[in-house]
Amino acid sequence: MSELLLIDDDQELCELLVSWLAQEGFVAHACHDGRSARAALAEHQPSAVVLDVMLPDGSGLDLLKQLRSEHPDLPVLMLSGRGEPLDRILGLELGADDYLAKPCDPRELTARLKAVLRRSQPASAPTQLELGDLCYSPARGVASIGGHEVTLTLSEGRILEALLSQPGEPLEKQALAQLSLGRKLTLYDRSLDMHVSNLRRKLGPHPDGRQRIVALRSRGYLYAS
Numbered sequence: 001m002s003e004l005l006l007i008d009d010d011q012e013l014c015e016l017l018v019s020w021l022a023q024e025g026f027v028a029h030a031c032h033d034g035r036s037a038r039a040a041l042a043e044h045q046p047s048a049v050v051l052d053v054m055l056p057d058g059s060g061l062d063l064l065k066q067l068r069s070e071h072p073d074l075p076v077l078m079l080s081g082r083g084e085p086l087d088r089i090l091g092l093e094l095g096a097d098d099y100l101a102k103p104c105d106p107r108e109l110t111a112r113l114k115a116v117l118r119r120s121q122p123a124s125a126p127t128q129l130e131l132g133d134l135c136y137s138p139a140r141g142v143a144s145i146g147g148h149e150v151t152l153t154l155s156e157g158r159i160l161e162a163l164l165s166q167p168g169e170p171l172e173k174q175a176l177a178q179l180s181l182g183r184k185l186t187l188y189d190r191s192l193d194m195h196v197s198n199l200r201r202k203l204g205p206h207p208d209g210r211q212r213i214v215a216l217r218s219r220g221y222l223y224a225s
Contacts, residue, residue, distance in 0.1 A: 004049070033057045092194035
């Protein structure tokens with residue numbers, strides 16, 4: 001049974017979600033500000049976090065930065081009533097695994113949580129993937145480029161694994177989203193593009209200046225070997 005931490009100042013919503021998620025097989029606990037959430041996370045790491053952008057004692061995005069620094073493998077789903085495109089972009093740029101705007105259908109939230117948790121489970125993947133100067137450890141979530149290590153989020157790591165499985169060959173966006181995010185992309189959904197953009201930034205170009213991850217119009221993405 002997966003344990004979840006809900007971090008949202010809307011106490012009524014949290015009560016409803018805790019009840020709903022219990023019916024779906026989750027054990028959910030709620031915190032209503034950043035301070036109590038940090039204390040809860042210091043004592044115990046849940047299977048996943050649902051985090052609101054707006055908190056009474058600070059920004060949820062600042063808390064997300066801290067989570068990514070201290071718990072890089074912890075799945076985080078942003079949930080916000082603001083729902084502005086800039087908020088979604090910032091959340092994904094800072095390493096959120098997924099994003100939903102409030103009000104949302106609890107069934108959609110449950111589906112997204114189940115998808116991100118499936119991706120967080122250890123897979124029967126090789127202990128290490130190597131191509132040129134790049135070495136990636138799926139178990140550690142760490143990529144090494146020329147001896148320099150960078151930590152990848154769950155989504156970034158799954159994208160890299162998928163692209164490295166067929167270097168030089170494009171993966172169509174919907175197929176890549178299914179492999180890395182565990183779901184299909186919806187209309188105007190740029191979450192995959194944002195994760196790829198973050199991954200590109202972390203990995204940098206090849207030593208000769210070529211992009212490692214190339215976008216092909218109407219064909220998807222490929223890792224250039």
